[in-house]
Each structure stands twice: as structure tokens, then as C-alpha cells.
Amino acid sequence: AQKVTQVQTEISVVEKEDVTLDCVYETRDTTYYLFWYKQPPSGELVFLIRRNSFDEQNEISGRYSWNFQKSTSSFNFTITASQVVDSAVYFCALSVGTSGSRLTFGEGTQLTVNP
């Protein structure tokens, strides 16, 4: 069985602070995919990134960066110089085997960026 844990339920920061959202996953499969999604107040899930288990390179996209470490089963997400528009619920998720199969989600982290 798969499991995703996001230990931070809520995070509150002041604009321009850096913030890291933690994600730890469990699976016995050797082929799997990890995802991060953003859910703004409008409710729709917005895809941010997908990583497969064979690619441990970290990735940076603008103010967003992701650190994938198989040794600790973690896939952490950092927002640099946070902005008010980053306020949302962020979900980490895992699918195993063939991509496109069922997603297992973490509990979500509510990020609030205050002006």
C-alpha cells in the first residue's frame, strides 16, 4: 500500500519569506511518480510538477523548486520570496507502476502568505 504524509497542516509566512513544504512517501514499488498540486480558493487543482522515481534531479521553475531524495523518501517543495498569490492548499501525491493510475494524496498543507 502507498502512503503520503504532509506533516505541516498549516504554515503562515510574511511576504518575501522563503517557505518549504515537506512531503514523505511510502511505497514498495520501484517505479512511481510524485506530484505537487496547488489548490487556490477557487477549488480547482492546479498541476505544478511530476517526477518519476528514476529521475532524482532537483528542479527549479521560477520561484518554485523541488528536492527529491529517494534515500529519505522525501519530495519537498520550496517557494522562494513568497507572494500573497501563493496562498493556497498544496498537495503532494504519489502514483505507482504505470503513470496515470490512481493517485494517493497527502493531507495537504494550507499556506497563508501575509502582506
Next chain:
Amino acid sequence: DVKVTQSSRYLVKRTGEKVFLECVQDMDHENMFWYRQDPGLGLRLIYFSYDVKMKEKGDIPEGYSVSREKKERFSLILESASTNQTSMYLCASSVPGTYLLGGYGYTFGSGTRLTVV
């Protein structure tokens, strides 16, 4: 613009009613999913389908059923709505893939917020 459309954004139903939540995708995706979202619990999988007329139970199928008569439509049915089914329901679709083929992501609908009174 490809999308997953959920027929209702907000629904209020009475206890004991039979409730249908509809989801339609226009991307010819094989896989479709119904999730339920509750605070502190994340998204939990109710049912999913890998093809027309196929259905598989997810983690919390009790009290729900599904129907997939056409590839583009996946319906979630609450046979007899109860107050503990008050929640946000999210539909998603995807195309299966492999690592070598790059895999594929998921497209989510905007959600249906169901209140059972």
C-alpha cells in the same frame, strides 16, 4: 482547451435522497476517478474506472456506486445520502503511460461541494 466538467458546483440534498454527481471529460482519456476531499484528510479515492463499463473500488467506496456507460462520462451515485457524505467531490481523468513513454498527468474538475441536510 481540454477539460473535465462537473455538472454542479454546489448541491444541497436531503438525507435519504439518491444523488447523482456527473463528470464529463473531452480528452478521450481512458482513466477516470472520483475523489472526496475533507479538511485534514486530503483527497481520498472513492472509485475509479480504466475503461467503459469498468469500475474499481478505491479506499472509501462504502455508500457510493459509479457508472461509466460512455468513455467520456463517469457518474458518482450516492444511493441514500447521509450527512457524513457532506464534502467536496472531485473528478479527474488521465491517460495511462509508462516511464519510457513519459507518463501523463491528471486533469481535475472544479469540484462539487455537496451538503446533505
